[in-house]
Amino acid sequence: MSDPRIDRLRTRLAEDVLDPPALKAVLKQLPGAPSHAVGRVRRRLDQPERAPDRLWRPVPVLGLGLATVAMAAVASWPAAPLPLDRTFTSGEESVVADLPQGLHIQASGDGTLGGTQVAPSLQWTRGRLDVAVDEDQGLDLMLRTREATVRTRAGRVEVERDRAGTRVRVGQGAVAVACGQDSEHTLLAGDQVECWPTTATGLLGRAELQATQEAPLSARQATLDAAAGLPAEAAVAAGLGLAQVELHLAADEPVAALDAARATLALDPPVHATALQQVAAALALTEEGCEGARPHLTALAPTHPDAAAALADCTR
């Protein structure tokens, strides 16, 4: 006795019927991605930076015929991208025209635009910059300030540079930012980062700006801490010392302020010596009495009658 199911299959095979269900059964054999591929792509996506897009590579050694074809194809490729050369000056906000397709710049400050049509490079010195790179335009934008490096292939980013450093805010897309010598981090829309100056001179500028803006004492102290240990000329070191004295006084820490003043006075050559001696003398008189104040009063006495009078009081 025959099996009706097998009979039906034999009939279909004999008639070579490929009806929709049969065709669907065939197409179901079309494989999808291997199971481990998802993990591989996932790992690539979790890397901080997008893997480089497909780049040109030297055409490998080929037979003469293939080489001819390759050279013809390469020759027909677009010519080398034209260099860019543009200078921005502060004083007026402007939307920059005549840029490579897909690149948009609104600049208010000082800087230059160089690089090429496909790899524009911005060097930004001061002010505000709003730059956008359209996706799928093949652009690779590099933006540099003294303390930050910003790269994007598709995104919008606002950059502002002043004495406090460089602030980067991502409006759209993904942007790789590196502060100083630190490694790059990818920022997405809404993220922002502030790159501090990386030199003692730059950090002194940041500290002075913070003082005028009456920034929180902890923020001002963090700036001075960042400058500690960096190589600095005497004038810069003295400026940092004065800022530290000022900060301790603002924090109502007279003993620490006196220590900072004395440490700054010990610099060779001395800078801001008179101001520091005055501060040290006043602090020493209140904190240590005549014994502690005497060296500072002695240094000031020849040129400052009030110091000479105080010194006379101390020697009585």
Add this chain to the structure above:
Amino acid sequence: MNDAQIIADFLDGKAAAREALLERWLPPVLDWCVRLGGPKIDSEDAAHDVLIVVLTRLDTLEDPLRFRSWLFSVTRKVIDRHRRRAWIRRWVPGIFVEPASRAPDPEATTASARGVNQLITAVDALPARLREVVVLSQVEERPLPEVAELLDVPLGTVKSRLRLARERLRGDPAVRAMHHALLAGELG
């Protein structure tokens, strides 16, 4: 959690939303890249590019309810670009970096033994608009209204494309061979 909620969370900067988005959509995107991109492109590379676009351009999506069709259109564009590159590479070897070599995987080896490679070639030879309908409706077994939504075309268009695709595939020797192999397998 639906796509719209995940997107809203993602745009709010919640890290978990990125994870949820990739967890949900990376596998189907990768499958699309394999089946629609064909054997000449690096499907993992293409899927990676699709997800990069999605993660960086999600804020441009006006209606989160249309995320799936937007995602598919992004995938389609990326695949088109990779296929164009593959075409150029075919004529000018070495002009682009070759797809990364992958260790032969057991699934592929088995599939090859069963003539699946010929089937892949047959589907790959279909025009893109037919191939999409075949993959979405026949291979992934999505209902036709969902296919229409993904492709952003009327339902009638999906049906007519499916009919055309079936006609072409029925005449393909590789498809018929696979059909016979399946029947023979059923007969034991």
